[in-house]
Amino acid sequence: MSQSSTTLPPHRAPGAAPVVRAPAHVPVAHVVRGGLVEGVHHGSVVVLAADGSVEFQAGDIEAAFYPRSALKPVQAVGLLRAGLPPLDDEALALVAASHSGEERHLATARRILDAAGLDEAALRNVPDLPYDPAVRDDWLRRGLGPSRLAQNCSGKHAAMLLTARTRDWPLDDYLDPGHPLQRDLAATVADLTGQGIARVTVDGCGAPLFAVSLHGLTRAAARLATAAPGTDEGRVAHAMRTYPELVSGSGRDVARLIRAVPGLLAKDGFEGVQIAALPDGRAVGVKIADGADRARMPVTAAALARCGIDPGVLAPFAAAPVIGGGAPVGTLRATAALTPHGT
Structure with a gap:
């Protein structure tokens, strides 16, 4: 699909596409063992002020990159714009989810499919085991194998099917970039x-x-976080804030972060991507160059500290232990250059 083939809604004319280049990432996290820096994670970070201006940046925030599942809240808005019928907040949260495969996630995905008069066989996502390790282990003990419903994106796919069914669009090829649904999502x-x-x-x-x-x-995360109630953006933001465990899973770090910071909207993505935005428009974006999930949250916590979030609230997210012989011997934390006071 070429950019010129996309018909945009009348909300805003987009600017130029970002440049495709090798991103100029910088060190954003140190793995310290026994007082020595054992490893370095590179990446890029952006912090937006409430007025949308760039308050802080590190690395390459303008190069083209793939947001992975951090884009799901935006796609959820796109589905509403494309005609997704009204859903309750739990179901709408699952539409924006990278869920853990818990029973509440599967049951909610089934409800969305039921609304379309479809079942799991209509899904075209890749079959997989549940994302959460404990849920996955229980799944395997029960003798179950990979499932499209258990795959972490099944809520989004179920909503794509419901939207296509509502609009009387073809179902079998709903993942084709040229499908009307995908063209609307691109817009x-x-x-x-x-x-x-x-x-x-x-x-x-x-x-x-x-x-x-x-x-x-x-910037998109900030637009959702500041959206008025009742708008498509506001509906998605409200659902995610109300049901963060539907967006991720019980005990997942993103759900805990949303619960810890009032009004926060947050979503992670594979390959070390994280967004977080506050109701006043302050927002952060993180990309870890090597895709390491372990560096994602400590770097995000450092970025949120630059938004004025209480360091005590962020403390559980700001560092990860480095283990030696079964005991902590160091920490993984953001580099001094990212912290508000360079410490």
Whole structure:
């Protein structure tokens, strides 16, 4: 799908697509063992002020990159714009989810499919085991194998099918980038990020994945977080804030972060991507270059500290222990350059 083939809604004309280049990432996290820096994670970070201006940046926030599942809240807005029928907040939260495969996640995905008069067989995402290790172990003990419903993106796919059924669009090829549904989603991505789409590829679940910049993705997060109640953006934000365990899972770090910071909207993505935004428009975006999930949350906590969030609230997220011989011997934390006071 070329950029010129995308028909945009009348909300906002996007700017130019971000440049495709090798990102100029910088050190953003240190792995310290026994007082020595044992490892370094590179990446890029952007912090937006309430007025949308860039308050802090590190690395390359303008290069094209793939947001992975951090884009799901934007896609959820796109589904509402495309005609997704009204859903309760739990179901709408699951539409934006990378869920753990818990029974409440599967039951909610089934409800969305039921609304379309469909079952799991209609899904075209990749069969997988539940994402959460404990849930996965129990799944295997029960003799169950990979399932499309258990795969972490099944809520989004179920909503895609419900939208297509509502609009009387074809169902079998709903993942084709040229499908009317995917063209509408691309238009929403361009609108909310404020920029054109640099590339279209296939995400891990099989859905089209749109390349934007880290700056553009963070701008979109801020637009959702500040949206008025009742708007499509506001409905998605409200559902995610109300049911963070539906967006991720019980005990997952993103759910705990949303619960810890009042009004926060947050979503993670594979390959070390994280967005978080506050109701006043302050927002952060993080990309860990090597895709290491272990560095994602400590770097996000450092970025949120630059938004004025209480360090005590962020303390459980700001560092991860480095283990030696079964005991902590160091920490993984953001580099001094990212912390508000350079400590």
